Amino acid sequence: MKTKSIQSIKGTQDILPSEVHFWQEMERKIFEEMALFGFSEIRTPAFENTDLFSRSVGEQTDIVSKEMYTFEDRSGGNLTLKPEATASVVRAFIQHNLDKINTLTRLFYIDALFRRERPQKGRYRQFHQFGAELFGSEHPEADIEIISLASSIFKSIGIDEITLKINTIGSKSARDNYKIELKRFLKPQFNKLSEASRERFEKNPLRILDTKNSQEQEILLNAPQIFEYLSEDDKAHFSEVKMHLKGLNINFEIDPYLVRGLDYYNRTIFEFISNEIGSQNAICGGGRYDSLVSQLGGSDTPSIGFAAGMERILLATSNKERAENIDCYIVCMGNKAQDWVLKCANKLRSMKFSVCFDLLKRSLKSQMKEANRLNAKHAIIIGENEIKDNKFQVKDLDTGKQQEVAFEHIIKYFKNL
Numbered sequence: 001m002k003t004k005s006i007q008s009i010k011g012t013q014d015i016l017p018s019e020v021h022f023w024q025e026m027e028r029k030i031f032e033e034m035a036l037f038g039f040s041e042i043r044t045p046a047f048e049n050t051d052l053f054s055r056s057v058g059e060q061t062d063i064v065s066k067e068m069y070t071f072e073d074r075s076g077g078n079l080t081l082k083p084e085a086t087a088s089v090v091r092a093f094i095q096h097n098l099d100k101i102n103t104l105t106r107l108f109y110i111d112a113l114f115r116r117e118r119p120q121k122g123r124y125r126q127f128h129q130f131g132a133e134l135f136g137s138e139h140p141e142a143d144i145e146i147i148s149l150a151s152s153i154f155k156s157i158g159i160d161e162i163t164l165k166i167n168t169i170g171s172k173s174a175r176d177n178y179k180i181e182l183k184r185f186l187k188p189q190f191n192k193l194s195e196a197s198r199e200r201f202e203k204n205p206l207r208i209l210d211t212k213n214s215q216e217q218e219i220l221l222n223a224p225q226i227f228e229y230l231s232e233d234d235k236a237h238f239s240e241v242k243m244h245l246k247g248l249n250i251n252f253e254i255d256p257y258l259v260r261g262l263d264y265y266n267r268t269i270f271e272f273i274s275n276e277i278g279s280q281n282a283i284c285g286g287g288r289y290d291s292l293v294s295q296l297g298g299s300d301t302p303s304i305g306f307a308a309g310m311e312r313i314l315l316a317t318s319n320k321e322r323a324e325n326i327d328c329y330i331v332c333m334g335n336k337a338q339d340w341v342l343k344c345a346n347k348l349r350s351m352k353f354s355v356c357f358d359l360l361k362r363s364l365k366s367q368m369k370e371a372n373r374l375n376a377k378h379a380i381i382i383g384e385n386e387i388k389d390n391k392f393q394v395k396d397l398d399t400g401k402q403q404e405v406a407f408e409h410i411i412k413y414f415k416n417l
């Protein structure tokens, strides 16, 4: 009886060789743009103390209250697989005194994250984000650098159908006042709210604002808006952000209902939405988090950042065709040629040409088929006669042109291509 095979965990995905080049290409562009904006990479561990997330993302948020993969360590500590990266980057920033190296710190990451959400298209339990964090400036120009950076990366990846939504949510005290007013407004309508919103009413009423339920959206049309509760400084900050965005020709929409699901944000928040990927349409979210560093034990450091979901970006990019591609396939004829094939392959590889050859001792025809399947640009045929006469056939598989080359000239042939 065949042993039952083990399957991957629900909500996780294998990235197979046929698709990994999309990831590599996306990562290459991220590295390129991050460098152009002066951001350096940081890598943080896959798990952290659970407290880090409950103290930053917030106890009442969906992420912390329902979605974390938390486990007890054998020594009794309470650990969590990272559900988001900002908290970890901030922890590392404080722990390694990065603010003492520069007054402004620009960091980016590409990372795997874990949330126990209900899996569907564009929503997974292990997913990947890239993101950037800019520490040390309270000025609107820092907001603009972060939004421009995200926008440039999306452009370079080739996502066009994208909308930038922005809002401002002011300080914590403004939000607390607003929450009271929002609850006062919603209370008479409580019975008309969905179960999810009723649950949020006490714990996290702001989240009711980003409901997808049309009946609730209609109720909210008359709700008080957060903007009315902001300080003059908050409003001035937002005006400057809008002015600079216009100056840079970065299109945006103001969305007074945009709130974001994490507690640490203040002032500017934003999302990039794709119109092409179904219900899970947020590609990127970000905002200012001026109190987070001090809240986690560091010195007062106004900061802003974004995180973008890589699976969703791939869903939003078209043009997914790209076959495998190698420089040379060596066709081996007969046992005596094997040693020559190995030598020739490694020689070419040392010159940075990619090379494959047969490992199954198959027929000439099957080997040529394999060369085509791999999209090899050239094939070299090595058999006993070729070795005896020191004349090797090198075939350009695009043009079909074939040339006889002595072994010592094969490298020269490739170098001159």
Ligand code: AMP
Pocket (backbone or CB within 6 Å): 084, 115, 117, 122, 123, 124, 125, 126, 127, 128, 129, 261, 282, 283, 284, 285, 286, 307, 308, 309, 310, 311, 312
């Ligand atoms: P957040 O950290 O919740 O602000 O999310 C930032 C971005 O990460 C979102 O806009 C999505 O593109 C992506 N994202 C968040 N959660 C998931 C998930 N469960 N699966 C796939 N992508 C996600």
